[in-house]
Amino acid sequence: MKIVIENVEKRFTDSKKNEVLALEDINFTINEQEFVVLVGPSGCGKSTLLNIVGGLLSPSKGQVYFEGTEEDKEPTLGIVFQEIALFPWRSVFENVTFGLEERGASKNERAEKGKHYIDMVGLTGFENAYPKQLSGGMKQRAGIARALAVEPDLLLMDEPFSALDAQTRTIMQEELLTIWNRTKLSTLYVTHNIQEAVYLADRVIVLSRHPGHIKKIITIDLPKIGRDQDQYRAQFEKYADEIWQLIRHDAEEALKEA
């Protein structure tokens, strides 16, 4: 099964009634078990694109579809939000199993899958804690477990670690890779962090701004695990530099606007 993003365009009307072209001519495919990272400067529309793919925003033109799905089955999506968006009134377990609950899963299934995914993200022992009692990194672990628990056909992650401190972020990236290796979900991941993109991606889609469009799609030809090891350092840096050169001008422009 693959996910096709076809000719997607998005126009907004801003507060002064001007029409703004946020995304233009977006075409790409996410293959089965592929980890695709969208990277770009602020204001390039990467979160807008992720919201369109996630069904939280309608495109002005074009469409997003799943190809090769089983008949009569709506594709399931799991989203990990930048704002984490855990329900404050639900315990970790109740948050993680929310999607299962809404899907009408039995109590046994919820208990079983809830435990499985809470274990997977390393939150064992915190099942009954409220989000307020968790650190930022632990909250996002619960957010990831909630998205994994529905066993989605496509996992969407919108800058999931941007609210975390640098150390936690590094650890979470490593853990995400480990988890991904166990689940092998087709994933669309949005970030503005180039190192993160090169570290995680099978393919990096570099977006440019005004209007947001695909500047280049780069296949990262490195083993999925252990890209931070010494032997790959030169190649890693080369990819990162290539992306930075593509983005740099736009990022500087973005800075002037803000």
Added chain:
Amino acid sequence: MTNTTKKVIKNRVAFLEKKIPSYVSVLGITGILLLWELVCRLNIVPPLFLPAPTAIITDGWEMISSGELLKNLLASLYRILGGYAIGAVLGIVVGLLLGFSKLADAIFTPIVYSIYPIPKIALLPLIILWFGIGEMPKVAIIALGVFFPVLINTFSGVKSVDPSLIKAAVTFGSNHFNVIRKVILPGALPTIFAGLKLAAGTALLLLVSAEMIAAQYGIGAMVLHYGNLMITTKLMAGVLILSLLGLMFNRGLQWLERKLIPWK
């Protein structure tokens, strides 16, 4: 050795963290009571204007044992609990409706905001005309006074629910009804409770005013009655009951809030 001086940097905001032992509060209230008693015993203020605490308690006890206090208290409790319950339930329901439906919001919000600032006690004569002079007008005026703050808080609570939570719920498969039940209602609950607490004060105020204007029994009527007779000890006993009533009302709501909102 050169002559050096040593300047230690002190925490200049230490006063913010200063711990006050809990007996200080007890001492404070006991001190005031003692002072009050002393002022009365020394006849600095005539007992008609300010009766001594001991005199209030003695007369209060007499009112309890004669059953007078209980009769008045029950009449008041019936009115305030009834009015409060009706006003709160209606306020929450209508507030939720206005929060969800853009149409209802457009139609009713201007109406709500034009009725809200009216001091509700001014409507009592009108309400008496409508409902007669029985229990109904008192219950109705309290319900009316409770309705508005609860409604407005519920409404703003619904509006302030984090949109990313609604997005999350929809993503993970919630239908509209479940978004309301599982996200918007719990999300608005803390603000709803702020409204309920605010309304408790209003309810007490309206209870006493309504009872002073038109009632045979009730704490408000009793206080007014003893005021007219210039029996200040019994008047003060009534005031004391009102203070306790307000305190218990608040404590009850706090308890309920902790029960219903354990995640805060």
